[in-house]
Amino acid sequence: MLPKNWNDITLEQYVAVYKTLDEQPTTPEAQLDLLIKRTCLLTNKEPDWVEDNCTMQDLEKMVEFLKQPLPTKLITRFSFNGNYYRVGLDPTKYDAGRYMSVMNQLKDNRIENLHKVIFQICRQVDWKGKTVEVDLS
Numbered sequence: 001m002l003p004k005n006w007n008d009i010t011l012e013q014y015v016a017v018y019k020t021l022d023e024q025p026t027t028p029e030a031q032l033d034l035l036i037k038r039t040c041l042l043t044n045k046e047p048d049w050v051e052d053n054c055t056m057q058d059l060e061k062m063v064e065f066l067k068q069p070l071p072t073k074l075i076t077r078f079s080f081n082g083n084y085y086r087v088g089l090d091p092t093k094y095d096a097g098r099y100m101s102v103m104n105q106l107k108d109n110r111i112e113n114l115h116k117v118i119f120q121i122c123r124q125v126d127w128k129g130k131t132v133e134v135d136l137s
Contacts, residue, residue, distance in 0.1 A: 001043060002042075002043060002054075002062060003065060006068065006071055011114060013041055013042055015111055015112065015114060016041040017038055017042060017066075018111055019111070032059075035062060035063065036059075038066065039054065039058075039059065042065075074087075083124055084125050085122045085125065088123060089121075102117060102121060105120060
């Protein structure tokens with residue numbers, strides 16, 4: 001139910017929680033409300049469900065979880081739904097259209113467009129590591 005590390009969090013959940021990190025409540029009630037809000041975002045549950053089913057120990061675990069630093073190891077190869085992908089980290093090897101697309105996504109709003117940036121810099125590869133041309137239709 002509750003995430004144990006950052007690998008259990010989706011990109012959508014991370015973006016939602018990231019937006020709340022600058023909030024600084026001053027009263028204990030406001031701090032509890034913010035913690036419940038973040039727990040709802042990380043578990044995809046309603047606030048009523050979180051209040052009814054989570055104990056104070058669970059909420060304390062969420063506080064500790066949110067204090068954990070994000071992973072810093074960069075993953076350059078991964079599989080998703082049975083397909084293999086490679087992250088292109090060297091922008092000098094991008095063609096002009098791909099480079100401009102990535103730069104435009106980074107220019108507007110980095111956090112909101114994070115999923116678009118990942119789509120732009122990742123390429124599907126076969127088991128040998130050769131790029132697969134994807135049928136866009």
